[in-house]
Amino acid sequence: MNGKKNNPIKFFVFTIASILLIEFVILTVLGRWTNATKFWEDLISELFLAAAVSPVLYFFFLRPLAKEINERKEAVERLHESGKELNEAQRLGRIGNWNWDIATDTISWFEEYYRIFGLDPAQRPPKYEEHLKAYTPESAARLDAAVKINTQSGKPYELDLEIANPKGSARWITARSETKRDIQGKIIGLRGTAQDITERKRAETEREQFFKFFQLSTDIMVIADPLGCFKKVNPTALRILGYSESELLSKPFIDFVHPDDQQPTKDEMARQMKVGASLDFKNRYMCKGGTVLWLSWRANYDKKDGITYATARDITKERQAAEINEKLATVVRYTDDGVISMDIKGIVTSWNKGAEIISGYDEKEAIGKNISELTVPQGKTEDLEVSKNTIARVSKGERIENYERQIMKKNGNVVDVNMTVSPITEESGKITGISVIARDITKAKEIERAKNDFLVLASHQMRTPLSGTRWMIETLKRGIFGKLEGKQKEYIDEIYKTNNRMIDLVSGMMSMLTLESGAAFKAKEKIAISKFSDDIISVAGALAESKKIILKDKLKGRDDAYIYSDFQAVKNILECFVSNAINYSSSGKEIEFGEKEESGEAIFFVKDHGIGIPEEEKKHIFERFFRGYRAKAVKPGGTGLGLSLALLIADKIGAKISFESQEGKGSTFYLRLPKENV
């Protein structure tokens, strides 16, 4: 309406001038210009007339007309403006709208709506079915269903729909509808809007994901306010601490901390407020039900709003394990026993004080060295072999207990140790190392040796009188002081037998003691198998003959084959087998002894057809002093030491003894010498 204020004046002037002009023209045309005075009179009266008429004209006709025209113009402009505004608003808010008339089945789309679907606003809007394809199948189905309901029942919809976008990420809209009705209330169409909510949806999804994170995390996640209360706790926090959410939020969280840890926690929090973060702070929490758990915290303090964001992990088990380990470590540290660990080649990886005391080498000197080279007495190559062998065996999974050995200390002294050597396995079952627990038994060994020496000496001393009495009894039996009659003979015979038994017992004891002291049977020489033939015959020949037992010697002439072992040892064992065979066979029976080779092993055998061994006695025959009941009947004077001695000897030379037997039919005894002995 600018400038309209000036218009009335302009208008008046214009009106007057126009009326005057018209009057002038009419008068001129009508020729009424007769005289000048009349002219000027007429003119002035016209002027007054015009002046009177024009305002009336103006106010009652022109002005309203002009106003109306202006208003119309303004209205159109306004409409135009608002149309533009609407478009702008729609563009800004990403809302597009549409309008559908059922009767004519026309649908109109408005600008932003086109843009939302990536279509050109100049084009005609697509048909409804075509339009549905723009959505993902799931969204299309939902929309279609909602539209149908709306058209039928008039129930409008509001849906979040996903637009299929083959090129990139998903786009989302909120689709809203409104029902158009006529005056009667009949549904004549629908109109609706679609708002692009892709950004919002993305933000929402992200938020959801983070929230899920919070919910699902297996760590405790909490948010605490500046006052020291939990504001938010995740489900894991509730699960681990055992309280309900309301319980946890109801008090300052320090109340849940173990009393001993409360001050340190407060200190840590104060520190955190200065620094901003705390990493790896541990404290104990009192859980519902009384359990105490160790938690390891990582927290971030936001200075601006005073909020603490923290996560925690339950480290109770780890702490317990650490405590146990610490206790064990202490035990290992302070025990007098040596506790050593090595890798599978025997290189020392740990060495405790006990090991230092026993060996004289400290940790620094021992770690990294090979245990065999460290401890085997100088020059004892055989012991070195045994040591390396033992390590090889354990590295394959064998556990060796009561392994006794002499080791050389740093100062050159030799000590006796008793060790348990075990493999170290990890959970997968793989052997990763070897552990040794060693005890210095030098003192005990000394005592044992002294005892042994005493026993050897005692046995030795016993032999002499026993030999003496034997000869004296034999002298009596010879009758040189007069022939023995009846009871005399009987008694002397009994005394003789008993004396012999004692001699055998003492011999057996002596042999055992010698073997146990470890000295015997270390020799290794090449021996022809035939050599044993001569020996056995010389020892057992007479006895066999006296009992009329036939010896089938299959070892004779075996110069082709050799074994590599201790001669005495093998001889003793074979003699034991043969004498047993003879003693427990009846007259006329045959005994066969020989050797065969099987899978690289040399197997000596002694086969008899004697009394055999009853089933229940089979597990006892190698026991010291054990005598089978049949054996006792046949040879009452036996010591029961023969086989136990044979077994001891076999052990010493690395051989194995086995047997087959059937009661009443006979037995076969085997001596197997392993490959390297062949």
Next chain:
Amino acid sequence: MSYILIAEDEEFLARAVKDNLEVEGYEVQVAENGEEAVKLVQKRVPDLILLDLLMPKKDGFYVLEELKNNPEWKLIPVVVFSNLGDDTNLKKAISMGANDYFVKAQHPIEEVIDKVKEYTRTNRPAGQGQDLQKKN
């Protein structure tokens, strides 16, 4: 009649051997230690010596040494008595001139007598007979 010298410190052992030998017709003397044994040899040279190695007051080795060093006694046959397990001693004895050995506990007295007979077989006449039979 052959003269046998027994050097053995265990009295009853020596006695048993002596009694059995005497019954067979031998003359027997018993020395209880090495010193006494040598004295007896000096007094009368025996046809055979049964020598125990381990004796008090000069043992069997001393006797062997003395025998070796005397040209007259060098050739007296000596059978050494030993106990089980005395292998080292036995070897030493043999190297010092002993002819044979006996492990006491392993042989009945019969065999001792037989052994004596064996070494004195060619020695029926009493006294100086030196049996050169060497048995291993």
